[in-house]
Amino acid sequence: MIKVGASARDHIITIALGVLGLAVMTATLAPQSAQAIPSFARQTGQPCAACHTAFPELTPFGRRFKLNGYTLQGGDNTLPRFSFMFMPTFSHTKADQDAPPIPGTNVNNNLILQQATLLYGGQIYGGLGAFAQLTWDRVSNQVYLDGSDFRYAEKFTLFGKDATWGVTVNNSPTVQDVWNTTPAFGFPQLASTIAPAFTPPLTHIEGSWANQVAGAGAYVFWNDMLYAELTGYKGLTHGQLEALNEPGASTADGLNGLAPYWRLAVEPHWGDHYWELGTFGMYGQVIPGGITGFGTDNYTDVGIDSQYQYDGDPYSVTIKATNIMEWQKLNNSFVQGVSSNLNNRLDSFKLDASFVWDHTYSFTGGYFNVSGTSDALLYGASSAINSPNGSGLIFDAAYLPFSHGSPWPYSSYNARIGVTYTHYLKLFGGTSNFDGSGLGNTHSSSGNDTIFVYAWLAF
């Protein structure tokens, strides 16, 4: 018998919302165009399939729509550019967790409404557009400003070739990027927020800055091929984060000075075959907990990424590889006895491939590997050998019924219903009893293997 962790009321709400959403969407009459972020397509008159192989992974056209400032027109719909998304999920791990991950849940088999988001997606005025999110999530139980990107873009001619220049203002490094090789929209785009109990540590650019900073930058996309961007980020104070209702605001890390972010990529294409090669990175001086007086922990992240995409009809293939190298100079943590070493390395590698049939059936497989310097104080609590090393495999299968059409009368639904399986080959340098606790279950790497079932519903 499956033990479901959330309270009965939470279950009823979650199931009711899911059933309601699916029932409305599957009450199919004449199919009409459907969209990923529905307001984008109301604006452009394009179906979801124009911008996404299987959302949120972008097609070449989707990348150009974003670089164009989310402002491309073409649709006749004049509704305000708002959309709503919610996501009921079910998480199962091979072994029970030691304790419920959050109040109101159980040690395993949790059905929850993981997230609900109000989005603004589309043109604001002229060449100014936005992808902005207000999110509620079950873990924090707060509504806050999620990864958002405001941008202005214009066309011009450079060296006799068409080009686009733009400015971006955003709160999460890489949320503005158009390739799915960078962290914000990299695979897996969806994961459980309450399982598993143990995951490998990640480099700073893989989420540590998300919603904690404000940045402004400029970019140019030249000759439909070459992309360059430079953005500077400032940290938000605890007061500013509290004003935005960000989870963990009162204990968030500070950022000293300006943190530069750079991006350079080239994407030539031959017919429907697109090949991208690029680099991105960021340097930040972090003040752990926002408490001054101990210096800063300095993180230099340098990523190298490549993507091959066949954007054909009726199928697409996308292969992505990303390697992020991080150099850590832990002045603050070392002085405060949080790290054993002053200088550490942490590298994160990802390789995945997806096959999407007719923008409707999506299959993705991926491998990840994290490796770095052993550090007794940083990793000793989770690793018997003080190692951050971890690796695993991820498989995702999804059904996107409305990529080409959705039920009348509201032709702006979209849905991704899928299951993701994650198998951990190694965690914190070991396989069984990696932390030396002898507790078994999730203290062995495979005990954290996770089956994650989701319905990503938007309208």
Added chain:
Amino acid sequence: MKTTVFKPDFNRRSVVAAAFALPLVALSGRAAQAAKMTQNAVAYQPTPKDGKKCSDCTLFVAPKACKSVDGDISPDGWCKIWVKKPS
């Protein structure tokens, strides 16, 4: 050792101002027109593909324009964002 709460040398007002200044500066004096896609970006071709042609697309503006793509557009052309005009 003295412990104080970190406060960067800028305030909330400056963050909000910086967040909106660049786009607004860029906007000044510009028409409220969004840029269209280049023909290259959507793989435009002046001939039909698989029986699909621009004159049958919801984005086509007679006699030779498109709501979403720059430049002269042939009614007999085709591109990747072709969307069938409702009958």
